[in-house]
Amino acid sequence: xxxxxxxxxxxxxxxxxxxxxxxxxxxxxxxxxxxxxxxxxxxxxxxxxxxxxxxxxxxxxxxxxxxxxxxxxxxxxxxxxxxxxxxxxxxxxxxxxxxxxxxxxxxxxxxxxxxxxxxxxxxxxxxxxxxxxxxxxxxxxxxxxxxxxxxxxxxxxxxxxxxxxxxxxxxxxxxxxxxxxxxxxxxxxxxxxxxxxxxxxxxxxxxxxxxxxxxxxxxxxxxxxxxxxxxxxxxxxxxxxxxxxxxxxxxxxxxxxxxxxxxxxxxxxxxxxxxxxxxxxxxxxxxxxxxxxxxxxxxxxxxxxxxxxxxxxxxxxxxxxxxxxxxxxxxxxxxxxxxxxxxxxxxxxxxxxxxxxxxxxxxxxxxxxxxxxxxxxxxxxxxxxxxxxxxxxxxxxxxxxxxxxxxxxxxxxxxxxxxxxxxxxxxxxxxxxxxxxxxxxxxxxxxxxxxxxxxxxxxxxxxxxxxxxxxxxxxxxxxxxxxxxxxxxxxxxxxxxxxxxxxxxxxxxxxxxxxxxxxxxxxxxxxxxxxxxxxxxxxxxxxxxxxxxxxxxxxxxxxxxxxxxxxxxxxxxxxxxxxxxxxxxxxxxxxxxxxxxxxxxxxxxxxxxxxxxxxxxxxxxxxxxxxxxxxxxxxxxxxxxxxxxxxxxxxxxxxxxxxxxxxxxxxxxxxxxxxxxxxxxxxxxxxxxxxxxxxxxxxxxxxxxxxxxxxxxxxxxxxxxxxxxxxxxxxxxxxxxxxxxxxxx
Ligand SMILES: Nc1nc2c(c(=O)[nH]1)N[C@H]1C(S)=C(S)[C@@H](COP(=O)(O)OP(=O)(O)OC[C@H]3O[C@@H](n4cnc5c(=O)[nH]c(N)nc54)[C@H](O)[C@@H]3O)O[C@H]1N2
Ligand SMILES: Nc1nc2c(c(=O)[nH]1)N[C@H]1C(S)=C(S)[C@@H](COP(=O)(O)OP(=O)(O)OC[C@H]3O[C@@H](n4cnc5c(=O)[nH]c(N)nc54)[C@H](O)[C@@H]3O)O[C@H]1N2
Ligand code: SF4
Ligand SMILES: [Mo]
Numbered sequence: 001x002x003x004x005x006x007x008x009x010x011x012x013x014x015x016x017x018x019x020x021x022x023x024x025x026x027x028x029x030x031x032x033x034x035x036x037x038x039x040x041x042x043x044x045x046x047x048x049x050x051x052x053x054x055x056x057x058x059x060x061x062x063x064x065x066x067x068x069x070x071x072x073x074x075x076x077x078x079x080x081x082x083x084x085x086x087x088x089x090x091x092x093x094x095x096x097x098x099x100x101x102x103x104x105x106x107x108x109x110x111x112x113x114x115x116x117x118x119x120x121x122x123x124x125x126x127x128x129x130x131x132x133x134x135x136x137x138x139x140x141x142x143x144x145x146x147x148x149x150x151x152x153x154x155x156x157x158x159x160x161x162x163x164x165x166x167x168x169x170x171x172x173x174x175x176x177x178x179x180x181x182x183x184x185x186x187x188x189x190x191x192x193x194x195x196x197x198x199x200x201x202x203x204x205x206x207x208x209x210x211x212x213x214x215x216x217x218x219x220x221x222x223x224x225x226x227x228x229x230x231x232x233x234x235x236x237x238x239x240x241x242x243x244x245x246x247x248x249x250x251x252x253x254x255x256x257x258x259x260x261x262x263x264x265x266x267x268x269x270x271x272x273x274x275x276x277x278x279x280x281x282x283x284x285x286x287x288x289x290x291x292x293x294x295x296x297x298x299x300x301x302x303x304x305x306x307x308x309x310x311x312x313x314x315x316x317x318x319x320x321x322x323x324x325x326x327x328x329x330x331x332x333x334x335x336x337x338x339x340x341x342x343x344x345x346x347x348x349x350x351x352x353x354x355x356x357x358x359x360x361x362x363x364x365x366x367x368x369x370x371x372x373x374x375x376x377x378x379x380x381x382x383x384x385x386x387x388x389x390x391x392x393x394x395x396x397x398x399x400x401x402x403x404x405x406x407x408x409x410x411x412x413x414x415x416x417x418x419x420x421x422x423x424x425x426x427x428x429x430x431x432x433x434x435x436x437x438x439x440x441x442x443x444x445x446x447x448x449x450x451x452x453x454x455x456x457x458x459x460x461x462x463x464x465x466x467x468x469x470x471x472x473x474x475x476x477x478x479x480x481x482x483x484x485x486x487x488x489x490x491x492x493x494x495x496x497x498x499x500x501x502x503x504x505x506x507x508x509x510x511x512x513x514x515x516x517x518x519x520x521x522x523x524x525x526x527x528x529x530x531x532x533x534x535x536x537x538x539x540x541x542x543x544x545x546x547x548x549x550x551x552x553x554x555x556x557x558x559x560x561x562x563x564x565x566x567x568x569x570x571x572x573x574x575x576x577x578x579x580x581x582x583x584x585x586x587x588x589x590x591x592x593x594x595x596x597x598x599x600x601x602x603x604x605x606x607x608x609x610x611x612x613x614x615x616x617x618x619x620x621x622x623x624x625x626x627x628x629x630x631x632x633x634x635x636x637x638x639x640x641x642x643x644x645x646x647x648x649x650x651x652x653x654x655x656x657x658x659x660x661x662x663x664x665x666x667x668x669x670x671x672x673x674x675x676x677x678x679x680x681x682x683x684x685x686x687x688x689x690x691x692x693x694x695x696x697x698x699x700x701x702x703x704x705x706x707x708x709x710x711x712x713x714x715x716x717x718x719x720x721x722x723x724x725x726x727x728x729x730x731x732x733x734x735x736x737x738x739x740x741x742x743x744x745x
Contacts, residue, residue: 006034006564007457008440009048010110011630014177014184015442015455016040016048017565026436026461028052038566039453040184045177046628050639051435059636059705060417061431062464072419072429072703077468080428081476081486087411087427088480091384098354098380100411100481101129101370105390106631108132109444112531113432113470114389116443117478120497121388122363124478128351129382131367136396137300138180139732140308142362146346147591148316150581152362153340153447156316156331157181158295159572160189160450163329164198165287165294169225169315170301170736174209176625179299182442182449189450201284203228204301205622206692207685218284219687221275221612222620222737225298226307227605228274228281229314230265235285236321237262243289245323251576254589258317261590261598265605273608275687288322293329295319301622304735307601308727313594320589325576332572333579336446337454337555339511339541341504343581348593348730354380358731366731367396368723374405384411386477389432393421394632394696397725397733399718400674403701415473418633421716424703430477432470436461439532441560454539454555455566458532471530494530498522501534505541510578512540512547512554524548532557544569597729619655619691621671621720621738632696635709647697647714648681651742652688656680659742666745669693671738673722676715677745691742693717695735 002021009016017037021030031052033044054060064080065072075083091099102125108114122130134142146152158166158181171179173186183189190200190213202211203218203225211217220228236242237259244252267278274281288294298315305311316331324330349359355372358365370392373382385406393403399421406412406425414423417431432438440457463469468476472490475497479488502518505511513521525533536557540546546554560567582588628640635641649667661667663682668675669691678693686692697714699706718735725734 036565038568043185065429097126104132107389117474124481135366144313165291169203171299182445224274227270233262241289257590309729338538397721398723419705452569456560649678671720674719
């Protein structure tokens, strides 16, 4: 006998609906795309298709590990928590709270535990040393939107289903399935866009899958988008093409200032540094101005670069100047179902990291500075690290140095299902349950989706007796961090979290539950616990919510449970007035915190223009993703690995020739940070002078327990990323556009 389970795939931002068949032992026997899913309509990628294999992976931990005599041995939950309590308290007492750092990895944005219970843990730790995968990813976008719109989470997304021109910079959605743009079946949506007469332009040093199926590909030099976009603004200004539209008239300031700032960046001046023709740049500006509905979209290749924040800002500046912000077919703000607290005007750099003075943003410090906090003695030196769903040794800059620093820490605790390059250093590993054992709702991605959608997946498989859910692990750690002795009363801790959440919604004038009686709400939520109870509250308090009775047709978790394929809340609608949280109440198009960096932008332009004329033998390294990978943790799924070597150093034929490198040969790649030896793959997809290596590999370090991944371990590309190279405004790591030398091994 099998049973059918409908749930959302949590593996990437696309949020596809899955239709799983489970046997009597709760094993996944088949996976299909859920054709009735209101958003994904049956789409499925290879990762979703192999989710059963991931769930059944024998290397996935189901019980904690504790280090005894140098080895990570199995332990009970009681033993593991006791070990954390004993050692954490000692470090906090002796060295203070900042001695314990917290690193939060990418899957936290894909779990309810990560979205709802990290904050209590972070607060309980009382440390300023909090970093996350955001600062090797989209932090510049949070900072630019924070300054533009007053809210770092107000990120406009391309209205891909209605646009007529989509300009993609530094993104490869046909492979990544989209990011900061939740849209299941992006390949299908891009094809549909072109079928209805729309066009896709891709700006990327590599002829990616997305680029080869686009109407035009501009093979820019890595890191040069900032100049390209400034020249687009300059062209719009000099040719009288600036027209933000009447809909923004009362909500916008700083246009003239931006135009003045862009004036020096003419297409002629920036073209050599961009590696493009001035006419190509003008063409792009004209197309954006001419198309009735157009949108510029920038992703990883515009973010993990030296001018990540300025570039991310310019993307939205151009959407504003061409009249495409907050308009159908342009860049629009999703309206998710859950309640979000009202924001005060965004501020960043409220404090700085101890050693390198890197700025705080969205409550965290850039992870590029973490290793320095560990190895530099002094008050506040980091002596312990807690990772939750992260693998910073493979994902963050200067991986080898971080790896060495982790080995020296007094305590490492990893909340992770695997023994990875990072968690191999752990003294205690606390494994979360499998995906199907947990409830799932996309709090993060419903706020980035190209349609307003709500979709909940209850747990499909029970937890084992005594096995905690991930939110219980996080709350237990929080209580331990506050000095409580395990066993921890998780329900009591959770009651406190709920009271805080209720206090937040009743105090919010805009929430459906403003001024309601907290006790009444608590009573109404009594039959649930944990993240589902919080989620129910947030849904009922949200703009589509039932308000606990005031809007009987509104949403609640019960409504979503009755709609396993999701609830479609419609196409995106204009909503700029309610989005804006700036001090002036307007879009601040020329925020000083960002424009201050333009002086550096100009200086680097002159350097880059000069460098464009000389060939000093160095190459520029960029990253890439593959349809069958998910950062560092998909490589243990045999059905995805399929024996094919994915971690190759791609090189243009001319660059390979110049170095006497043949396809399949070993090449040494060297940067100022380190060196790796990788297998050469020659391809003319790359712009000459550019080489590419994917990240997330390097699974052959001692102690890593990933038996499938170890067979094709690949190399850690982040050994090459210098931790000293960051986007100055946000502190985000530079992972694309790294200078390297390549030679025969
Ligand atoms: N050179 C280079 N470096 C990059 C990038 C690049 O393009 N180039 N990309 C960057 C980007 S965009 C990102 S987001 C980061 C990712 O950086 P990280 O988040 O640090 O790395 P991941 O590989 O996503 O590791 C996720 C970890 O979480 C564990 N995990 C999976 N599911 C769960 C769960 O439900 N709960 C818990 N507790 N753990 C879980 C996995 O076993 C794995 O160890 O890497 C960045 N690094
Ligand atoms: N299959 C798969 N899907 C994934 C992931 C995965 O690991 N595998 N990871 C997920 C995560 S965490 C994220 S954040 C997203 C990322 O989603 P995307 O940003 O769409 O993915 P990338 O493939 O990293 O695309 C970055 C592109 O930028 C280009 N690039 C590099 N430098 C520059 C530059 O200076 N300028 C320009 N214009 N382009 C440049 C690269 O050649 C590359 O094509 O993908 C998500 N989806
Ligand atoms: S595209 Fe993303 S969400 Fe959809 S099946 Fe693949 S991994 Fe899952
Ligand atoms: Mo990411």
